[in-house]
Amino acid sequence: xxxxxxxxxxxxxxxxxxxxxxxxxxxxxxxxxxxxxxxxxxxxxxxxxxxxxxxxxxxxxxxxxxxxxxxxxxxxxxxxxxxxxxxxxxxxxxxxxxxxxxxxxxxxxxxxxxxxxxxxxxxxxxxxxxxxxxxxxxxxxxxxxxxxxxxxxxxxxxxxxxxxxxxxxxxxxxxxxxxxxxxxxxxxxxxxxxxxxxxxxxxxxxxxxxxxxxxxxxxxxxxxxxxxxxxxxxxxxxxxxxxxxxxxxxxxxxxxxxxxxxxxxxxxxxxxxxxxxxxxxxxx
Amino acid sequence: xxxxxxxxxxxxxxxxxxxxxxxxxxxxxxxxxxxxxxxxxxxxxxxxxxxxxxxxxxxxxxxxxxxxxxxxxxxxxxxxxxxxxxxxxxxxxxxxxxxxxxxxxxxxxxxxxxxxxxxxxxxxxxxxxxxxxxxxxxxxxxxxxxxxxxxxxxxxxxxxxxxxxxxxxxxxxxxxxxxxxxxxxxxxxxxxxxxxxxxxxxxxxxxxxxxxxxxxxxxxxxxxxxxxxxxxxxxxxxxxxxxxxxxxxxxxxxxxxxxxxxxx
Numbered sequence: 001x002x003x004x005x006x007x008x009x010x011x012x013x014x015x016x017x018x019x020x021x022x023x024x025x026x027x028x029x030x031x032x033x034x035x036x037x038x039x040x041x042x043x044x045x046x047x048x049x050x051x052x053x054x055x056x057x058x059x060x061x062x063x064x065x066x067x068x069x070x071x072x073x074x075x076x077x078x079x080x081x082x083x084x085x086x087x088x089x090x091x092x093x094x095x096x097x098x099x100x101x102x103x104x105x106x107x108x109x110x111x112x113x114x115x116x117x118x119x120x121x122x123x124x125x126x127x128x129x130x131x132x133x134x135x136x137x138x139x140x141x142x143x144x145x146x147x148x149x150x151x152x153x154x155x156x157x158x159x160x161x162x163x164x165x166x167x168x169x170x171x172x173x174x175x176x177x178x179x180x181x182x183x184x185x186x187x188x189x190x191x192x193x194x195x196x197x198x199x200x201x202x203x204x205x206x207x208x209x210x211x212x213x214x215x216x217x218x219x220x221x222x223x224x225x226x227x228x229x230x231x232x233x234x235x236x237x238x239x240x241x242x243x244x245x246x247x248x249x250x251x252x253x254x255x256x257x258x259x260x261x262x263x264x265x266x267x268x269x270x271x272x273x274x275x276x277x278x279x280x281x282x283x284x
Numbered sequence: 285x286x287x288x289x290x291x292x293x294x295x296x297x298x299x300x301x302x303x304x305x306x307x308x309x310x311x312x313x314x315x316x317x318x319x320x321x322x323x324x325x326x327x328x329x330x331x332x333x334x335x336x337x338x339x340x341x342x343x344x345x346x347x348x349x350x351x352x353x354x355x356x357x358x359x360x361x362x363x364x365x366x367x368x369x370x371x372x373x374x375x376x377x378x379x380x381x382x383x384x385x386x387x388x389x390x391x392x393x394x395x396x397x398x399x400x401x402x403x404x405x406x407x408x409x410x411x412x413x414x415x416x417x418x419x420x421x422x423x424x425x426x427x428x429x430x431x432x433x434x435x436x437x438x439x440x441x442x443x444x445x446x447x448x449x450x451x452x453x454x455x456x457x458x459x460x461x462x463x464x465x466x467x468x469x470x471x472x473x474x475x476x477x478x479x480x481x482x483x484x485x486x487x488x489x490x491x492x493x494x495x496x497x498x499x500x501x502x503x504x505x506x507x508x509x510x511x512x513x514x515x516x517x518x519x520x521x522x523x524x525x526x527x528x529x530x531x532x533x534x535x536x537x538x539x540x541x542x543x544x545x546x547x548x
Contacts, residue, residue, distance in 0.1 A: 026338050026367050027353025051367070052415075075412030077351030078314055082412075089410045101399075104337060105371040105419040112368040124376055127462050128448025129418040134404045149461070178358045179338045182367045211366075234355055241350045241539045 002172025002195075002218040007227075007270045010194045010220040011037045018067075019159040022049040022190065023056055026181030027077060027239070030231035032056055033196055033224045033273050034162040036265045039063050049158055051107045051182060052077070055230070055247050058084040059265065061097055062257055068098040070156070072107045079244050083251035093254065101135055106153045111182045113155035114189025125151040161190035164228045165213075166235060167204055168197045172215030175204045178234030180211045187213055196224040198236050226273030229280075237280040290520050292473035293432065294528055295492045297323060298520045300384075300430040300471040309333040310382045311375065311420050314352050316430045317384035319531070320471075322348060326527045335380065337416040339365045348535040371416070375423045383424030385417060387431050389442045392485045392506045393456075394429060394449025394467030396421070397442040404444060414446045421447035426465040433472040433503035440506050450484035457484075474500050476517055485509055490517040 005013075015021060015038055023031050035056035038046075047068040048057055054076055060066050062084030074082050087093045102110070109121035122141055132138040132151070141152045163183040165176045174195050176183055187193040195213070200223050206212055215221075225236075230243035250260045300320035304310060306329040312321045325332050325344060333342045338353035342362030349357055358364045365374070374380065388411055389397035398417060402408030421427055427449070431437055449467045450456055457466050466484070470477040476490035487509045488500060493516055501508050520528075 027351045028338070028355070028358075071413070073413050073415035074410075075415075077353070078349070081410070086410045090407060101413055103414050103418040104367070104416040105376065108368040108371045112372075123372075123419070124423070125419045127418075127422045128445065128451055128457075128460050129414070129421075130399075130404075130445035131414065131418065178355065179340065179353050179364055180366050181338070181353075184366065185368060232355055234358060238355055239351070241354075244350065245539070 002168070002215045002221045004172070004200075004221050007033060007037050007196060007222040007224055008041070010222050011041055011043075014160050014192045014194050014219060015043055017044045017046070020047040020049060022156070022158040022161045022186050024050055024161060024163055024181060024183050024186040025228070025231060026052060026179060028179040028181060028231060029164045029176065029183065029228050029233060030054070030056060031162045031164040031196055031227065032229055032231060033164070033227035033270050034194060035060060036268065037270060039065060039261070039265055049156055051104055053085070054082065055244070058082040058251055059261060061085050061088050062094070062251070063261060064094040066097050068100065070100040070102070072102045072104045076244055076248060078241075079248050083248070084257060087254070100137060101131055102138070102153060103129070103131065106138070106151065107156070108182055110153050110156040111185035111189055114157045115185040118155055120152050120154050122150045122152050156189055158186070158190040160192040160194065161186040162194045162196075163187060164196045164224075164233065166198050166233055167201050168195065168221045169201055169204050172218055172221050173204060174213040174215070174218055174221070175206050176211045176213070184211055184213060188217060192219045193217070194220045194222065196222045196227040198225050198227070198233050199223065224270050224273060226275070226277035227270070229273050229276045237277040238283050240280060290525055292492065294520060294525065295517065296430060296432065296471055296473040297528055298524045299476055299490075299492065299517050300428065301327065301524070303428055303469055303471065304329050304332055304382065306331045308381045309335065309379060310384055311335050311337070311380045311416070311424055313385045313417070314349070315386045317386055318348055319528070320430055321384055322531060323524065323528050326531065327524055335374065337367070337370060339367055339370045341365065341374065346534060347538040348531065350539050371419065375416070375419060378423065380423065381425040383420040383427045385420065385427060385429050385447070387429055387437065389437055389439055390429065390431065391439060391442050391449075393451060393453045394427065394470065394479065394484075394486060395442055395445055395451065396429070396447040396449065397444045399444040399446045401443055417447040421449065421466070422462050422464060424464060427467040429467055429470045431472060433474050433500070435503060435505045438504045438506065450479065453484045454482070474503065478511075480509070487511050488514055490515050492517045493519045
């Protein structure tokens with residue numbers, strides 16, 4: 001059964017230096033507040049997993065919290081490249097991270113395999129693609145029925161997955177709506193999970209086929225309104241595209257980046273997220 | 285040079301839009317492909333099914349999304365599925381007729397690099413990577429590509445094979461067991477290119493109004509092949525141009541905000 005606690009307590013109890021952690025969200029419901037709390041607690045040496053590492057992983061890499069990144073698309077969607085990630089990979093600042101790179105199809109299948117308790121995922125993928133040359137975790141299997149050769153990748157089994165969702169009820173059941181991404185798979189694949197939500201309600205009022213994670217599949221629930229900003233929470237506030245555009249300038253320079261991180265992350269608290277989305281709520 | 289009242293980028297987007305049919309099911313890449321696909325939907329192909337990799341199927345946004353997962357894509361979609369379902373049932377399942385991609389670097393056989401400039405382990409520029417593209421390139425019925433021409437983008441030899449086009453040309457796809465057509469069309473800001481049915485090299489079939497063969501060659505890193513008969517791309521109609529400019533204006537208004545950075 002899910003426990004209810006504050007985000008600092010949840011991170012302290014569930015994320016350790018050296019862990020393999022997924023902070024998932026496919027452009028929507030990205031758990032920014034959780035990532036910022038992890039940075040405030042000084043957690044290091046992480047293997048971070050995510051299909052689309054965008055701003056939060058750029059921030060965690062730039063702050064030196066990451067040892068290895070497992071990913072499939074490392075960009076600032078619609079804006080450009082991730083400058084802190086580039087500085088690490090190209091120049092070794094603050095240190096060079098190890099990377100394990102896949103395609104989206106492979107990552108999505110690997111999360112699903114993790115959720116399904118399988119050791120690996122298979123897909124008709126990577127044909128002619130050079131990632132198979134540089135990533136030793138891309139192998140192949142032969143279909144025992146047709147003889148077709150298919151790509152195989154290891155299942156993703158994070159120590160802990162962080163997601164953000166719209167609502168939880170008082171029993172800890174979680175409702176995810178809109179672009180649901182791989183969050184359900186990422187939670188079910190992980191040993192532990194921390195879910196931040198916009199609000200805790202008496203009744204989820206969910207459609208019978210809605211994406212609901214039963215409370216007994218979730219380790220911790222934290223109420224953090226605005227916790228996805230500048231990503232969005234469908235039905236609560238829209239994506240703050242201007243902040244994504246602004247990030248390109250902030251991340252371009254090491255000193256500007258460090259000053260921004262101190263002011264907006266290290267010296268902040270989870271409560272600031274509510275204020276950050278207040279001007280956006282009327283537009284949702 | 286003919287006087288024109290439209291930009292090369294507008295011509296590119298409109299020429300790319302014309303390639304989509306009303307019956308197509310199209311997997312949409314972000315950026316230039318997204319603009320072209322939505323112009324198709326707003327002009328001659330109102331029933332085209334647009335799919336974004338975030339899981340939105342049959343979406344009809346009023347402004348162009350900044351990311352492939354903006355909320356409006358979900359609000360206006362027929363249905364939104366999870367990302368694993370998107371890649372398994374819909375893309376791998378063979379339900380997509382056209383994959384519409386952009387490219388950071390491309391060669392004459394439609395092989396695309398969006399991974400690194402330079403060596404993989406010690407890149408000069410680390411690009412975002414493949415995302416959905418490696419499997420879009422092999423699972424969609426055929427691939428359309430759109431990009432602005434430059435010698436930096438259109439090169440003799442790409443640094444990394446992110447997405448396989450026609451490899452070394454000829455029957456290379458078939459030799460790898462890939463059964464889909466691969467790249468069949470490329471639309472740039474200067475010309476419309478089709479792949480040769482035998483060699484599978486991109487060949488210029490239409491020059492945009494006012495564009496010469498020399499201009500196409502000047503912005504391309506390989507020796508350009510031209511079809512035996514090269515015609516002129518029909519210029520944008522008033523409806524096409526008005527639709528595109530209205531869409532761009534709505535998009536610009538929607539994405540600007542109080543604290544927009546100066547780099548976009």
